[in-house]
Amino acid sequence: MPAARILVLFAHPAFERSRVHRRLVAAVRAQHGVTFHDLYEAYPDFDVDVRREQELLLAHDLIVLQHPFYWYSTPPLVKQWIDLVLEYGWAYGVRGTALRGKRLLSAISAGGPEASYGRSGSNYFTVRELLAPLVQTAQLCGLELLPPFVLYGTHGFDADDLARAADEYGRLLAALRDGRVDLDAARALPRINLDLGALLA
Ligand SMILES: Cc1cc2nc3c(=O)[nH]c(=O)nc-3n(C[C@H](O)[C@H](O)[C@H](O)COP(=O)(O)O)c2cc1C
Structure with missing residues (x-):
């Protein structure tokens, strides 16, 4: 994948109580050339x-939608953002080609463990x-959706897990920015951070 100008759209309704995204946000902010945009900070009134x-x-070129998984979905401001920003005639429909060829990456944290997400799991x-x-x-x-960056089991994250997650996220963003990600290999994965070491080697 070629080098990309990255926009991180961040949405967390209770960021003051965050453990996981607090660390992920710090990892984003540490990257030069990556735009960070906190939607709840910008639009507290929606x-x-x-x-x-x-x-x-x-x-x-690459839009990263970063948020905690809330009731199997996005926090509500992301839905509001989609409803308003992705206008007919701009994002889709007749002459709606503004986003064609860009890429989208969902970066989410889930309290539930990975094994709970599947036919034999509780989710x-x-x-x-x-x-x-x-x-x-x-x-x-016309956006290419990359396999998501998913952190599972965040309810049980200890200090090491938090540090590892932030480090992985930062390394992935840097590699995407610099065009060092093998997209063909990434597309085959259920989540882009399944084996980051191999993907970014
Ligand atoms: C209102 C609410 C809904 C949630 N829904 C889910 C869910 O559907 N699935 C899941 O795995 N975790 C769910 N969680 C857990 C959050 O995703 C988890 O707490 C988050 O990953 C931790 O990140 P943070 O420390 O930045 O808040 C939910 C948490 C809240 C507060």
């Missing part, structure tokens, strides 16, 4: 500035299946 968001999207569906609306939204807008 009053999304559509033009500003569209300009941000246009100025980047029945895989995370990929639960992301179906995003898969089709990307498809409609």
